[in-house]
Amino acid sequence: MADFNLYKQTALKFEGGYQKLSSDPGNYNSRGDLVGTNMGIAATTYEKWLNRPPTVEDMKSITVSIASEIYKSWYWDTVRASEINSQAVAENIVDHAINAGPRTIAKIVQGILNKYYKKNLVVDGAIGANTIKAINAVAPTKLFQKISQYRLEYYNSLNNSDWISIWHKRVKSLADKFGILIEKKKYLEHL
Template sequence: MNQRRINVFILTVSSLIFCFNVNAASFEKYAPKLMHFEGVGYGIHKPIWGERDFSKSEALKIHRQHYWDRFHGDLFESQEVAEVFIDHIINAGSGKSKANIKAFEAIIGAEQDGILTVEDVKRANSFYFAEQIVNPYAKYRVLYYKTRSHVGENPGWIIRAKSFMMRNAFGIVALTDVSLPDSIERRFRHVRL
């Protein structure tokens, strides 16, 4: 009888651990996509990280510690939401006055202070559909890249941003169909999609 209780206890704990981890974003799921986008240099900007070649494992360690962990990637319930946000921070940085973080905060309706907090992540997790965050942030990314002076030389920036777009219940969504908070729309009103 005692052995049976132990087995039931172990099964219950294992089930709880599995259920908890199923609903969380994971750097390990994101890493292959990141490496595909970043290519040969693994996305390590040498003026920041040092003038040397980095191995894939070193690059992944930098991306995990300085981006995924710093911006609470494992606390996001949606893999897609974590990826669209953190990928932009990896690719473009926080932006002038942390504009790229503030845009994410505006989309989720949080205080726009440029500091992604655990409370901000909880707010993002409260959205029922991931595309309610992912598609607006992907649109923001496209608009952001279109204002960069080197966008013509780097068409991959826009391709990368668009790759995060999610289908909704009605099918594929065009960028022009996605709404952004007024503050972001006003900032990019001069940009054509």
């Protein structure tokens, strides 16, 4: 079974520290104030955690402990990663959940399992018992590759030239961590 503690440092490395770029929509709270992100925690995410719009000072003061708690409870646990047999597959799913939301990755994974593995899952954006069972029933390396390919296509669909190469490098770096090759296609031109 996958272990959050084995993933936590990877998430922190990918997400980095505080930044306040106006081109990143995650840097704005619900009032439209540019307050930044820290350790990958978007302003609106931290707003839900605090139950109020965060300030720049709030965002700068996010600790590793708080970020880890948010990663674990709102992403790792939401996609039921501890129930996934493959650490690599669990990390790939959670990494996209942090970056694009748990519902987005759940739909991607469910769609892959239906299309390539004939699992007949309801594509509802929630990883439940049937999705976990299907994830654990297929070859993890192939599933990891498909998830990575779909992540790259998802990022391309956003047409965000400021971030696309960073997102692509993130997917490749996670694949490299586990020694898994991602099939070369046109979407890898950003690596």
